[in-house]
Amino acid sequence: MADLRASQIGAVLFDVFGTVVDWRGSLIADLGAWGAARGIAADWAGLADAWRDAYAPSMDAVRRGEQPWTALDDLHRASLLRLAPRFGLSGLTDADLDHVNRVWHRLSPWPDSVAGLRRLRERRIVAALSNGNVALLIDMARHAGLPWDFIFGGDLYRHYKPDPETYLGACALLRRPPETVMLAAAHESDLAAARACGLRTAFIARPEEHGPGGAAQPAGDWDFAVSSIEELAARLG
Amino acid sequence: MADLRASQIGAVLFDVFGTVVDWRGSLIADLGAWGAARGIAADWAGLADAWRDAYAPSMDAVRRGEQPWTALDDLHRASLLRLAPRFGLSGLTDADLDHVNRVWHRLSPWPDSVAGLRRLRERRIVAALSNGNVALLIDMARHAGLPWDFIFGGDLYRHYKPDPETYLGACALLRRPPETVMLAAAHESDLAAARACGLRTAFIARPEEHGPGGAAQPAGDWDFAVSSIEELAARLG
Numbered sequence: 001m002a003d004l005r006a007s008q009i010g011a012v013l014f015d016v017f018g019t020v021v022d023w024r025g026s027l028i029a030d031l032g033a034w035g036a037a038r039g040i041a042a043d044w045a046g047l048a049d050a051w052r053d054a055y056a057p058s059m060d061a062v063r064r065g066e067q068p069w070t071a072l073d074d075l076h077r078a079s080l081l082r083l084a085p086r087f088g089l090s091g092l093t094d095a096d097l098d099h100v101n102r103v104w105h106r107l108s109p110w111p112d113s114v115a116g117l118r119r120l121r122e123r124r125i126v127a128a129l130s131n132g133n134v135a136l137l138i139d140m141a142r143h144a145g146l147p148w149d150f151i152f153g154g155d156l157y158r159h160y161k162p163d164p165e166t167y168l169g170a171c172a173l174l175r176r177p178p179e180t181v182m183l184a185a186a187h188e189s190d191l192a193a194a195r196a197c198g199l200r201t202a203f204i205a206r207p208e209e210h211g212p213g214g215a216a217q218p219a220g221d222w223d224f225a226v227s228s229i230e231e232l233a234a235r236l237g
Numbered sequence: 238m239a240d241l242r243a244s245q246i247g248a249v250l251f252d253v254f255g256t257v258v259d260w261r262g263s264l265i266a267d268l269g270a271w272g273a274a275r276g277i278a279a280d281w282a283g284l285a286d287a288w289r290d291a292y293a294p295s296m297d298a299v300r301r302g303e304q305p306w307t308a309l310d311d312l313h314r315a316s317l318l319r320l321a322p323r324f325g326l327s328g329l330t331d332a333d334l335d336h337v338n339r340v341w342h343r344l345s346p347w348p349d350s351v352a353g354l355r356r357l358r359e360r361r362i363v364a365a366l367s368n369g370n371v372a373l374l375i376d377m378a379r380h381a382g383l384p385w386d387f388i389f390g391g392d393l394y395r396h397y398k399p400d401p402e403t404y405l406g407a408c409a410l411l412r413r414p415p416e417t418v419m420l421a422a423a424h425e426s427d428l429a430a431a432r433a434c435g436l437r438t439a440f441i442a443r444p445e446e447h448g449p450g451g452a453a454q455p456a457g458d459w460d461f462a463v464s465s466i467e468e469l470a471a472r473l474g
Binding site for chain 1: 308310362370371372375378379386387388390392393410411412413
């Protein structure tokens with residue numbers, strides 16, 4: 001990052017699931033409370049982990065063209081239908097399944113996310129760049145108070161990250177060269193794909209994304225490596 | 238609108254130029270101040286009106302396929318280059334022309350717009366549905382404080398209103414049936430095209446859009462006809 005001047009960065013794009021919001025903690029808390037109110041004693045942590053494990057393979061099937069374009073809401077629902085019996089969720093009505101599936105619209109931010117995004121947004125465009133579909137991300141932003149200037153959802157390009165169409169599509173809509181746009185993410189594969197497209201990169205450590213005991217140090221040499229969005233805002237100035 | 242229940246409307250889309258922001262007053266004020274500081278005595282009101290007159294024909298050329306997809310920023314700039322000599326703006330540098338062209342990114346809202354959008358947004362998704370490109374509309378939202386949940390810009394679909402791809406494209410990304418989505422606009426041709434796609438309609442009177450003396454009464458029978466966004470928010474409840 002010796003050659004990076006922070007003043008060149010006019011827009012910061014954020015991966016969302018895991019980087020800005022705590023999907024695992026939110027799923028367990030939201031569905032746990034819902035289940036308790038209805039007397040459903042499912043294995044919510046097990047469901048959360050298995051559901052997330054199904055995430056990348058389900059998108060890969062679309063990416064490889066084995067399946068026509070399918071928005072994340074629909075991939076999530078297909079995975080949920082398959083996983084429900086294994087985690088104590090047999091016999092739910094369609095309306096209940098919809099409610100459970102829409103938990104991804106109701107995720108809560110990490111403690112530093114909203115303040116950090118607000119601070120970054122004072123001087124730069126701040127946008128989501130997520131595999132979530134636009135409707136999901138709108139609901140989530142309203143629920144969590146995420147102050148996005150724009151939401152780049154997967155259904156804008158009908159491509160999932162790490163396809164280059166997503167990173168370059170965002171830069172094209174922003175009408176900015178990739179070297180003036182930064183991706184901030186907790187996942188190094190996402191950062192590597194963005195870098196290959198010419199974007200700048202910021203690793204945000206989220207060691208608790210998958211529960212206690214995760215790693216906080218990145219393996220790669222990113223333009224920034226920080227432990228919160230507030231720290232990124234301070235570093236970018 | 239006898240058959241319209243306001244509770245069915247989950248999202249309100251807004252035309253932007255003229256409906257939410259005062260393009261004519263903003264152009265005259267912004268460029269007038271800029272010109273005064275540089276000793277440029279151009280006919281700013283004349284430029285504003287001629288520039289806006291060039292707007293629909295420039296998009297029509299794209300719509301008819303006589304010109305490949307061109308974002309509004311670029312249509313605006315081509316029109317500006319053609320009009321500049323007529324209004325006292327010969328000999329501007331490229332940087333100056335860029336600054337003048339980006340006046341469309343710096344438009345100011347009508348007095349009721351921000352409060353009305355905020356109130357509407359408490360209970361419904363509120364989004365821009367504009368022929369402006371995304372980058373233009375992001376800048377404008379930051380400048381004017383417009384609290385969009387999302388921005389549907391023409392470059393998302395590479396279509397300009399009133400092409401149905403714009404109205405239906407917004408509904409598809411929202412994953413909502415058109416009858417649960419309302420277009421709010423000061424222009425009846427826009428409302429008619431939205432209605433033809435199945436959307437609900439709200440006419441917002443902006444009699445001063447083109448200067449003093451405009452009409453406040455719509456010719457059509459829209460679901461709502463109001464004189465401000467705050468009134469629309471109150472009526473929708």
